[in-house]
Amino acid sequence: METVLIAPANYSVLGIPLILFSLLIPIAGTALFTYIIAKRLAPLVKAAPDNRLNNIPQRILQVAKLWLAQWRQPRYRTAGIIHIVIFFGFLTLSIRSCSLVIIGLSEDFVFPGLGGTLGNIYNFLKDYAATAVLVACAFAAYRRAIVKPARYAVPKKYGHEHTAEALFVLGLISTLMLSESAFEAAQLAAQSQKGIAGDFVAPLTLVWFWKLIFSNTPIENLQAIHILSYYIHDLTFFFFLCFLPMGKHFHVITSIFNVFFMRVKKGNIKPVRHGVPDDKLDELESFGVKKMEDFTWKHLLDFYTCADCGRCSDQCPANAVGRPLSPRFISIKGRDKIFKNYPLRGDFLPSEPLIGDIYEEDEIWSCTTCGACEQECPIGIEYIDKMVDLRRGMVDDGNVPQSLQKPLSALEKRGNPWGKMEKKRAEWTNDLPENVTVKMFDAGDTAETLYFVDSITSFDDRMQNIGRATANVLAAAGVDFGILGKDEKDSGNEVRRFGEEMLFQDIKAHNTEVILASGATRIITADPHAFNALKNEYEGLPPVEHISQVILKKIRSGAIRLKPIEDDSRIYTYHDPCYLGRHNDLYEEPREVLDAIPGIRRVEMTKSRDRSFCCGGGGLMLFYEPEEEQRMGVLRVEMAKAAGANVIVTACPFCLVNMEDAIKVAGMEGKMEAIELAELVDRQIIR
Amino acid sequence: MEILVCVKRVPDTAENEITVRKDGKDIVRDDLVYSVNEWDNYAVEEAIQIVEDKGGSVTVVTVGDGDSEEVLRREMAMGADNGILLKDDAFVGSDGKGIATVLKGVVQKGKYDLILCGAQADDGAGQVGGMLAALLDVPYASLVNSVKVIDDKKLKVGREIEGGNQEMNEITLPCVLSIQTGINEPRYVGIRGIRKVASVEIPVLGASDLGLDAGAVGKAGAKVKLVDYFVPELGAGAEMLEGSTEEITEKLIELLKAKGGLK
Numbered sequence: 001m002e003t004v005l006i007a008p009a010n011y012s013v014l015g016i017p018l019i020l021f022s023l024l025i026p027i028a029g030t031a032l033f034t035y036i037i038a039k040r041l042a043p044l045v046k047a048a049p050d051n052r053l054n055n056i057p058q059r060i061l062q063v064a065k066l067w068l069a070q071w072r073q074p075r076y077r078t079a080g081i082i083h084i085v086i087f088f089g090f091l092t093l094s095i096r097s098c099s100l101v102i103i104g105l106s107e108d109f110v111f112p113g114l115g116g117t118l119g120n121i122y123n124f125l126k127d128y129a130a131t132a133v134l135v136a137c138a139f140a141a142y143r144r145a146i147v148k149p150a151r152y153a154v155p156k157k158y159g160h161e162h163t164a165e166a167l168f169v170l171g172l173i174s175t176l177m178l179s180e181s182a183f184e185a186a187q188l189a190a191q192s193q194k195g196i197a198g199d200f201v202a203p204l205t206l207v208w209f210w211k212l213i214f215s216n217t218p219i220e221n222l223q224a225i226h227i228l229s230y231y232i233h234d235l236t237f238f239f240f241l242c243f244l245p246m247g248k249h250f251h252v253i254t255s256i257f258n259v260f261f262m263r264v265k266k267g268n269i270k271p272v273r274h275g276v277p278d279d280k281l282d283e284l285e286s287f288g289v290k291k292m293e294d295f296t297w298k299h300l301l302d303f304y305t306c307a308d309c310g311r312c313s314d315q316c317p318a319n320a321v322g323r324p325l326s327p328r329f330i331s332i333k334g335r336d337k338i339f340k341n342y343p344l345r346g347d348f349l350p351s352e353p354l355i356g357d358i359y360e361e362d363e364i365w366s367c368t369t370c371g372a373c374e375q376e377c378p379i380g381i382e383y384i385d386k387m388v389d390l391r392r393g394m395v396d397d398g399n400v401p402q403s404l405q406k407p408l409s410a411l412e413k414r415g416n417p418w419g420k421m422e423k424k425r426a427e428w429t430n431d432l433p434e435n436v437t438v439k440m441f442d443a444g445d446t447a448e449t450l451y452f453v454d455s456i457t458s459f460d461d462r463m464q465n466i467g468r469a470t471a472n473v474l475a476a477a478g479v480d481f482g483i484l485g486k487d488e489k490d491s492g493n494e495v496r497r498f499g500e501e502m503l504f505q506d507i508k509a510h511n512t513e514v515i516l517a518s519g520a521t522r523i524i525t526a527d528p529h530a531f532n533a534l535k536n537e538y539e540g541l542p543p544v545e546h547i548s549q550v551i552l553k554k555i556r557s558g559a560i561r562l563k564p565i566e567d568d569s570r571i572y573t574y575h576d577p578c579y580l581g582r583h584n585d586l587y588e589e590p591r592e593v594l595d596a597i598p599g600i601r602r603v604e605m606t607k608s609r610d611r612s613f614c615c616g617g618g619g620l621m622l623f624y625e626p627e628e629e630q631r632m633g634v635l636r637v638e639m640a641k642a643a644g645a646n647v648i649v650t651a652c653p654f655c656l657v658n659m660e661d662a663i664k665v666a667g668m669e670g671k672m673e674a675i676e677l678a679e680l681v682d683r684q685i686i687r
Numbered sequence: 688m689e690i691l692v693c694v695k696r697v698p699d700t701a702e703n704e705i706t707v708r709k710d711g712k713d714i715v716r717d718d719l720v721y722s723v724n725e726w727d728n729y730a731v732e733e734a735i736q737i738v739e740d741k742g743g744s745v746t747v748v749t750v751g752d753g754d755s756e757e758v759l760r761r762e763m764a765m766g767a768d769n770g771i772l773l774k775d776d777a778f779v780g781s782d783g784k785g786i787a788t789v790l791k792g793v794v795q796k797g798k799y800d801l802i803l804c805g806a807q808a809d810d811g812a813g814q815v816g817g818m819l820a821a822l823l824d825v826p827y828a829s830l831v832n833s834v835k836v837i838d839d840k841k842l843k844v845g846r847e848i849e850g851g852n853q854e855m856n857e858i859t860l861p862c863v864l865s866i867q868t869g870i871n872e873p874r875y876v877g878i879r880g881i882r883k884v885a886s887v888e889i890p891v892l893g894a895s896d897l898g899l900d901a902g903a904v905g906k907a908g909a910k911v912k913l914v915d916y917f918v919p920e921l922g923a924g925a926e927m928l929e930g931s932t933e934e935i936t937e938k939l940i941e942l943l944k945a946k947g948g949l950k
Contacts, residue, residue, distance in 0.1 A: 282882055398765065398874030405875050410701070412878065413720040419702035421718055502878035 004190035005223050007107035008230045021231060022104030029238025036245050036344060037253075043293065043300055043342050049274045050296035052261040059260050062380070067259040072378040076311060078143070082136045083378075086173070089133030090252070096126045096180065097237055104234060120200075127181070127205035134177040134206060137170045144170070151310035158329045162248065162308055169249050172240045177206060179233035185210030186226035190219055246339075248308040248332075255379040258305040261298050262380025267536035267583040269496050270296070270385045272392065278505055288392025288499060291351040292337060295386065302381040303338060306331035312373035312383065317614040318366045322629030325366035327373040327383050333358040355394060364390045365401060366626050368617030369497045370578040375610050384497075391499025404498065407623045412503055415489030415510075416455040417620060426485040428457070428464035429471065436475040439482030441518040447482035449474070450520035450542075454530040455490040456618075456653045462660070463653040469682035470526045470547055476685050477554040481524065487514040493533035493579070494619025508538055515541055524550055526678050528579035528652045529618050535584065546580060547678050548590040548651050555596045562684040564598035570673075572602045573645035575636065575659070576612035577652035590651045590677055597684050605643040613639060615662075618654025633662025637672055651677040688743035688836065690734040691799040692767065693790055693819070694727035696751055696758040697809040707916045714916065723758045726805025728765075730866035732873040733834055734803055735766040741836055744768040746797065750778055750789050759889055764880035765873070775893035780906030783811075787818035788904050792897030794823060799861060800839070806830050806865045816865035826862040832870045 011018045052059075065071045070087055073080035095111060102109045114122055143149060144166050154161050185207045191198040192215070201208050214222060244252050251258075272281055272288070274296065289295050312327040313319045319326045337358050341349045355361055367387045374383055394400060400408070410419030429438045439445035451474065457467040474481050492507040511534075515523065525531045526547040535544040554560040574594060580586045587609045594602055607613045616632040617624075637659060640648045648659050659674035666672075698705070698719045706715045723731075734745040746769040747762040749755045759770035773789050781789065794802060802820075806829065807813030820827030832853075833845035839860070846854045847867055858864075894901045902908060928935045943949040 282879070287879060395875060395877050396879065398876065398880070400875035402872055405873075406701070408875070408877075409722065413699065413722070414702070419699065419720075421702065421704065423718065500877055502882070506878060 004194050005187050005226045008104050008227055009107045011227055025234050025238055026101050029241060032242050036242060039344050040245050043338050044297040046293045047295055047297040047300050050298045051274045052298055055264045058264050063260050067256050082140050085132050085136040089129040092126050092129035124202050127202045127207050130177045130181055131205045134174055137174045141167055141170045151314040165247055172236055175236045179229040181206035182210050182225060182229040185214055186222045189214035190222045250304045251307040251379060254301060254305040258301055259380045263382055267532045269388050272501055287396040289389040290353055290393040293351055299386055303331050303334035305379055306381055311376045315372040315376045317370060317632045321632050323366040323626050324363045362627055365624055368614045368621050370614035371582040375582050388497055388499055392501055395499040403623050403625045404620055407620055408500055411490055411495060416459060418459055420459045422486040425458045425488060428467045432468055432471055436471055438471050440485045441482045442485035442487045445482050446519055447480045448521055449479050449481040450518055450523045451481045451483050452523050452525040452530050453483055454527040457527055466526055466653050466676045466678060469678040472682045473678050476687060477559045484514055491530035491533040493529040498620045512538055528577045532579040532583050546586060548593055551593050551681055552589045561686040562597045563686050565600050570647050571645045572600055572647045572649055573605055573640050573643050575648050575650040575655060576609055577650055577655050578614050580651055581612050582610055603643045603645050605639045607639060615655040615658035631662055631665060633658040634666045637662045637666050637668060646672055648674045649677055649680055688737060688741050688800045689798060690745050690801045692731050692734050692747050692803045694747050694749050694758055694762055695724045695808045696721050696755045697724045700809050707918060711915045723761055724805050724808040726807055726866060726868055728873050729868050729870050730803040730805050731762045731765055731767055732871045733866055748793055750786050756889055760881055760884050761876050763884045764876045770889040772889050772891045774891050777894045777901035777905045780909055781904050782909040782911040783814035784818055785904040785908050787815050787822055790819050791822045792899050802863045804865045806867050816863055820863035826858050828856055828858050829865045830867045831864045832867045
């Protein structure tokens with residue numbers, strides 16, 4: 001096609017051919033970018049190993065879903081939509097931006113395949129993409145500068161606001177969009193002034209607007225605009241590329257890798273060190289994360305990838321009650337520390353202990369491992385494993401809060417955190433009705449099913465009722481079951497999560513041995529923490545089911561029939577226990593069990609299913625004395641009240657402890673009730 | 688600074704059910720679990736902190752049977768450098784003075800600047816520290832809740848006295864201190880730590896190694912003899928208030944007013 005304006009590749013200023021710049025800018029930009037990335041990779045090379053090349057098909061699927069389809073973005077609707085527009089705009093425009101760089105060297109360059117109709121379609125699309133991106137940037141800037149959503153705020157102790165960086169980058173993106181379209185529009189305007197029919201210009205795009213604006217601009221000015229906007233684009237493009245690895249916009253580059261390498265299995269904790277089997281753990285010199293390089297390379301990549309969007313902390317129950325933990329700043333502080341220790345220029349700094357430097361002890365012990373942060377993160381950043389690794393490091397150094405030392409020592413000696421005597425573990429069975437018998441594997445009984453009771457249900461006066469209800473329900477459903485009695489030890493779910501790995505290994509080995517020796521062919525538990533540990537942390541056990549799954553099957557088969565709710569003033573809501581829901585994807589079964597009770601009125605809380613709000617934590621978390629402004633449980637019962645419920649049904653003894661306490665603390669006794677699922681079923685069962 | 692800490696293995700009293708044996712000479716020990724006497728654990732932590740700050744080494748010592756080795760290992764896992772087990776049939780049945788005599792023997796075999804004991808033991812009488820100091824003829828401070836090293840000749844120690852008051856003393860080294868709980872926050876000892884020191888050799892010394900006359904210690908030398916163990920009968924005088932929280936509070940206030948506790 002005939003062109004009116006001289007292309008940058010052929011233009012000279014003061015006798016200097018600009019093609020030189022077209023060559024120099026990409027070379028310098030690419031070289032600098034490569035240098036920066038090499039520096040950024042250095043700590044990853046020094047970091048601990050991580051096994052992230054398994055389950056490749058699932059990983060590819062994750063990239064397709066979370067990265068390409070932006071699956072989790074719309075969970076925050078406004079920000080999500082803006083992000084999706086910018087993301088797809090970027091993807092579309094990446095081809096155009098690359099070809100523009102080459103056009104600076106060769107005027108007529110087009111990517112192979114984009115010469116014909118496909119090219120026309122692409123040009124049409126990319127013009128709308130650029131326009132949409134600019135509009136999205138304007139919205140984003142408005143949100144950042146004027147609306148200021150609370151989750152972007154930076155509390156004082158974490159440093160200064162990040163708004164300036166965000167706005168600066170939005171400015172860069174807008175500059176790219178405006179210069180790209182101005183470059184093209186100047187040529188089109190000149191052609192149209194000369195009466196040459198140009199390409200079709202998509203209406204209401206940036207190019208279309210520019211062309212309109214340029215319609216009476218003198219040709220020589222258009223020539224200047226054409227050249228100037230080209231180099232503005234070229235410079236901005238390479239500046240932006242090199243600026244990305246300097247802060248939160250590194251995610252533009254790293255997120256695809258981070259999502260590919262993100263965790264594929266749920267509910268488990270990483271090994272102490274990848275590649276070191278459990279029986280070789282004694283040979284390790286140090287345990288857990290003490291300094292930066294003790295993190296795995298994926299966890300350092302997490303730090304780089306954090307986009308500072310604040311969704312994790314917005315969902316974090318510890319953050320919500322004022323505990324000194326905000327997952328977002330676990331990442332941001334980690335990233336800033338890497339940047340400081342691995343400067344782009346000069347020597348790398350020696351690594352120092354992280355606790356007492358960027359992280360505080362209470363910050364790390366504050367996490368209930370509920371998993372809300374990881375569930376929310378749009379780009380697969382992990383927190384639980386980091387918390388556990390940091391705790392492992394503290395445990396290894398003897399740095400454990402006094403409030404946790406007693407229960408840990410009791411677990412070691414007695415197999416339960418209260419230090420109760422082993423022989424009393426089955427005492428809860430004493431008060432069962434005559435027609436309900438619980439077989440005792442430790443007394444030589446045999447049964448097909450093993451009911452794993454776990455510590456709190458065995459020993460806590462109130463929670464023993466869950467044990468009795470579970471036994472009643474199993475008996476009513478005709479299940480042949482027994483318990484391990486004094487041979488059972490705590491499942492150790494929290495022992496592992498509180499960093500006492502070797503104690504967990506001992507407990508696991510003991511329980512595995514007695515479970516296998518029992519001869520049971522399946523395991524049932526009513527404790528989601530035990531369910532999680534046995535299912536995801538132990539190996540070689542018979543299949544494990546949660547009581548809600550068993551009840552639902554028995555309801556469907558007709559083995560269990562339920563009578564109607566009598567009191568019609570009761571409005572029920574189901575609280576998802578973290579270790580049943582988020583960590584094991586059991587959301588529907590408990591709800592279906594509830595809905596099978598005739599006449600039940602059930603409402604959902606706003607935060608439910610994978611956005612459930614942790615009750616305050618189970619296992620050893622019951623013993624930890626956190627700094628906090630209020631209890632998570634209190635917030636949760638208030639949420640139940642707001643949903644219009646007056647009965648909270650949960651399926652976890654720890655949730656029940658926390659809910660019942662919270663009801664008292666909140667002064668809602670008599671107005672709100674908490675009950676466990678098996679207890680409710682036991683009450684409604686037709687015998 | 689070379690520090691010796693005397694520790695004891697005691698039944699864990701938290702959730703153990705302590706019942707007296709039928710013959711009244713001991714408690715039933717079948718279902719008990721044991722741990723380091725809590726006060727001693729604070730003493731070891733204090734010793735480790737002093738050594739971390741000033742250099743030197745910490746040695747833990749206990750008088751006991753073969754099972755007592757586990758508490759030495761636990762304290763070594765915590766950071767004590769050496770352990771010594773004092774075991775001899777001749778030591779069995781020692782009274783407080785007998786134990787102090789045995790400990791004197793081990794102190795004189797080494798060269799210690801400072802000797803720490805727990806202020807008391809769960810199953811003890813709180814007498815060994817003072818007796819040991821007297822036998823060694825060195826100064827003694829009891830119920831110590833802070834230790835500051837002034838130089839290699841002197842310490843500044845704080846003692847808790849009645850009514851929550853604090854007393855500060857200067858004490859000359861070598862000396863014996865009995866340590867109160869709460870002086871520090873003892874570090875956690877995990878399974879891994881214990882395993883690391885599982886194969887460290889712990890010397891076992893008997894009466895002859897310490898140059899002790901077997902007749903001066905143990906049952907033979909004991910001037911205090913255990914006569915009986917029993918659970919006292921529940922007396923009258925305790926009253927459980929019943930009713931709702933408000934009712935209980937009201938009754939309690941009435942009672943306190945009636946007895947002059949509230950004016």
